[in-house]
Amino acid sequence: MRLIQGKISLRTRLFLAMIVLVFIACMMILVATYYQYGSESESYNQFRMERKEKQLRSQINYLVFQNSLSLSSSETWSIYNNDLQAVMNILSVDYSIFDLKGNPLFISFLPLKIIANNYVLDTKIINKIQTNSNKRYVEKNIDEIGKFQSSYSYLIDQSGNPYAILFFPYFEDVSFSENELNTFLQSLYQIYLIMLVIAIGIAYFISKYVTRSLETLRLQINSTGLLKRNKRIHLKNPSREIDSLINSYNNMIDDLEKSAERLAKTEREQAWQEMARQVAHEIKNPLTPMRLSIQNFQRRFDPMDNKNKNKVEEFSRLLIEQIDIMSNVANAFSDFATLPKAQLLPTDIVETTRRATEIFEYENVKFNSTSEKILCPLDEPQWIRAMSNLIQNGLQSVGTKKKAKIEINLFQKNNKIIIEVSDNGAGIDPNLKDKIFEPKFTTKTKGMGLGLGIVKNIIEAHKGQISYSSNSKSGTIFIIKLTLKQS
Structure with missing residues (x-):
């Protein structure tokens, strides 16, 4: 060993x-x-x-x-x-x-x-x-x-x-x-030397044989994991002590597999329960104003009123708006669950990112790049979606009390492409830093909390990393790092 x-x-x-x-x-x-x-x-x-x-x-x-x-x-x-x-x-x-x-x-x-x-x-x-x-x-x-x-x-x-x-x-x-004694001792020394060499060889093989079972146990225990498919140990003719250790290990493996199955089942059930609660909550949000609108329309509706056409149009607009909200909820959960595998092709990341910002041209979104063109392996639709979610997240973090200001800076450093998306919002609470990219987590009154989770999945699919720094006074900066040359 x-x-x-x-x-x-x-x-x-x-x-x-x-x-x-x-x-x-x-x-x-x-x-x-x-x-x-x-x-x-x-x-x-x-x-x-x-x-x-x-x-x-x-x-x-x-x-x-x-x-x-x-x-x-x-x-x-x-x-x-x-x-x-x-x-x-x-x-x-x-x-x-x-x-x-x-x-x-x-x-x-x-x-x-x-x-x-x-x-x-x-x-x-x-x-x-x-x-x-x-x-x-x-x-x-x-x-x-x-x-x-x-x-x-x-x-x-x-x-x-x-x-x-x-x-x-x-x-x-x-x-x-004395001569006889010296001769005898010399012969004895030679015999003992041969015996010592033989004893060393025998001791080596005996020690190796005795500890072979323990070495097998050690290697097996080192490879044991909660989420692995652990193998049971079977040895031929083990000693009583080793056999007791093997039985204890095999029993532990059985208990571990049962615990892992129970844990996985519990996690799946909790995930479905949490998802069901989230979906139910998001659907109930538009149902309440729809119910109130219908009840109010029933009370105020007068068949002889000349303004009925306008009231019906207003009522229809409210219902359609709430229905669209429920549709968006369903689409958001569907998109998060069925995000396709990224198809990475050589693409100009500068131009693709600029196009993602153009749909927010009336929202004070500014894009800067130190290079005119940088070819990088991208899935163009997913990249535009990730940038759009980050920009939308920044706009929502500002609120209505002040004018939103979103700035996107793209530059190359060595073999890395770095994209910084900054806003002038209220920042992120330090206590929430470990949850910010979790699905279903949100600090806003609107939204499902899936935007940043989708962004993180897209960035990781591009072999990149995303992090952020936040300050309550200056806002939040999301930092994306992509490797320019991917193996």
Whole structure:
């Protein structure tokens, strides 16, 4: 799923989470393997140390028992230095022997701290040997020759009594184990690298598979609209959670379609009701004076009156006038509903607009153009009708208290043709600016409110725009913009 507004998508989060988990698992296994290998190495060295020490103790006891050295003095021990040295060479180990007080009996190797103590064991070491249950004390040493373990233990005679203290240094041969560990870790690194690459591929496809249903939902929801024909979602083998989301979406689509149908039906009914009220209102307007005229004529009619002819003519004129008003109402609604599609042909817009103003030559309508001729795609009858409606609207806005003044200015700016129709009327209330082009809306006592609606439809059919600016003092200016070169 893509990134939206800088946020990490669910697919990316799943992918990264699986990679991190695999990486952490590899590191944990690697660390555990390292410590396990170290623990096994330590156990092995401990076992090897005890085995060598046991062999050494056996050889020393044999030599001591054969020569009855267990109760001998240090001078007697020195006589057998060569034999003790031979044991050291046979077993390839170093060792030293002290009496029970810590004085040296045989020395081949000693830690620096014992050498610094005049080759005498510290009483602390002797005490630790005595207090230990197996009469043995092991400590780790570090000096100039490296790391090693020092084992201090009693040598026991045939009666089970200690007769001396054995010092046995054990030097671990770590070169082989370290090389083996490094080789093992290198192989493990390579295996983990291959596993990580495979895990990345698997994580990518799993994250893509898991979020595929959500991506389908997202795309479908983005394309959902109230007035669209929305499609239901059907997926094969979705998970329980995704299936619940899909069912909720499909139910919402069903409810949305029902709501859209109810809304469209309500709007159609309201439109017809509003149109019916408007038509009824406009027809009732002339019917009232017609009724009053007939009633008045009945009261005043005298068969013997010599002026009956004039009265009948006057009465007929009033009826015809009101009938014409009703006919105009019907024609206006019919024209608005059946406005034909504009047939745009190359036409001189300057001459066509001038002809539209000529029928108002007695109404103080002035036309100005900066060009003698401008060819523009026009439907000539509809254009004349739009201009006539704008001029008529301006004349009606002035009223009878002052002389109307309508001015039409036509000019070209870049690839735009601009027509400005201005009047000196009372202007348009700012609160009504959003309704001025709506059908059936009017601020006048006469008219059906269809004139500006028809004008707007005609201008838009010519791929143009219409707007206005209004001031209560200077009047209103309607501004029409047409594109000179239409694709």
